[in-house]
Amino acid sequence: MPWRDLPSQPLVCDLLQRALKNGRLHHAWLLCGEEAETEAVALAFTQALNCEKAPDDFCGKCASCTDIAAGRHPDVGALRAVSKSRQIRITQLRELERSVYLKAARAAVKVAILHTADRMNEAAQNAFLKTLEEPPPKTVFLLLTEEPQQLLETVLSRCLRVPFRPGADRPKNAREAQLEAWLDEFLARPSEIPAPFRAFGIASRFLGMLKTIKEEKQAEFAAEFDEAARESLEPAQRKAVEEQMDAQAQAEYLRERTRLLKGVLRWLHRRGAPPAALFQMEQLARALARNANEPLALEVAFLSILEAGGNLHRANTA
Numbered sequence: 001m002p003w004r005d006l007p008s009q010p011l012v013c014d015l016l017q018r019a020l021k022n023g024r025l026h027h028a029w030l031l032c033g034e035e036a037e038t039e040a041v042a043l044a045f046t047q048a049l050n051c052e053k054a055p056d057d058f059c060g061k062c063a064s065c066t067d068i069a070a071g072r073h074p075d076v077g078a079l080r081a082v083s084k085s086r087q088i089r090i091t092q093l094r095e096l097e098r099s100v101y102l103k104a105a106r107a108a109v110k111v112a113i114l115h116t117a118d119r120m121n122e123a124a125q126n127a128f129l130k131t132l133e134e135p136p137p138k139t140v141f142l143l144l145t146e147e148p149q150q151l152l153e154t155v156l157s158r159c160l161r162v163p164f165r166p167g168a169d170r171p172k173n174a175r176e177a178q179l180e181a182w183l184d185e186f187l188a189r190p191s192e193i194p195a196p197f198r199a200f201g202i203a204s205r206f207l208g209m210l211k212t213i214k215e216e217k218q219a220e221f222a223a224e225f226d227e228a229a230r231e232s233l234e235p236a237q238r239k240a241v242e243e244q245m246d247a248q249a250q251a252e253y254l255r256e257r258t259r260l261l262k263g264v265l266r267w268l269h270r271r272g273a274p275p276a277a278l279f280q281m282e283q284l285a286r287a288l289a290r291n292a293n294e295p296l297a298l299e300v301a302f303l304s305i306l307e308a309g310g311n312l313h314r315a316n317t318a
């Protein structure tokens with residue numbers, strides 16, 4: 001299946017194909033977009049780097065193309081977060097690094113694919129940095145992510161960033177759908193209720209949802225480390241492990257919160273909200289990133305959106 005048959009992201013495919021044609025192969029590419037799309041493009045690029053038949057393109061039929069597609073090519077390594085905590089572990093990275101430093105069995109270019117690269121925690125990213133700084137020759141790293149902002153600046157600066165066009169409507173999860181229903185109810189429906197009460201209404205429901213998410217994440221991570229294992233550790237070790245789990249649970253929580261806030265922003269866009277309302281959401285995201293008081297920041301943001309956004313109401317009744 002050559003480039004031209006890839007269903008989406010024509011600009012990205014064109015960019016990669018031109019890089020191949022011109023022999024301008026950066027050693028690390030950061031593909032930023034929806035998971036399914038970045039995976040499809042990473043696979044295509046890996047095939048195009050090694051296809052035995054089609055120069056700069058890929059046939060999808062030769063031994064190299066089919067082995068890559070089947071995940072059994074000896075010179076193509078891939079890793080993804082496997083543990084229940086959905087983190088990429090340093091040991092996995094070490095394994096991948098070891099394999100890329102081995103002599104290629106048959107590939108022209110060895111490829112290492114890091115799915116959900118943002119699942120590397122800071123320690124893992126720092127461990128990986130050395131390889132990014134001094135990559136082995138004829139090796140290409142493909143880092144795939146939906147959330148490049150989770151990566152360290154030092155990692156980002158060593159990758160060539162390829163932004164994908166935002167996908168069509170990604171399916172909403174139950175919480176995103178619930179949040180939209182509340183937005184409809186509190187922000188868009190005509191109401192005699194004064195704006196501050198409506199802002200408080202939606203902020204408190206949203207906070208309730210966030211609290212549940214936080215508890216779920218903490219329970220998930222606690223379950224990974226059972227009581228028996230906990231008992232077997234020295235107090236200092238136990239404390240360190242618990243702190244690390246808390247940090248991971250918190251990171252997962254923030255990820256979900258970001259996803260929900262993006263949902264609010266999409267909702268506002270769909271409603272034709274004025275720039276002032278959109279600006280309030282950006283302000284909110286910034287304030288929360290600086291650890292602002294969550295309840296207060298949410299109330300203020302929703303109140304400001306209500307005050308900025310008569311359009312929300314009109315869009316609803318039109």
Ligand SMILES: [Zn+2]
Pocket residue numbers: 050051052053054058059060061062063064065066
């Ligand atoms: Zn081929």
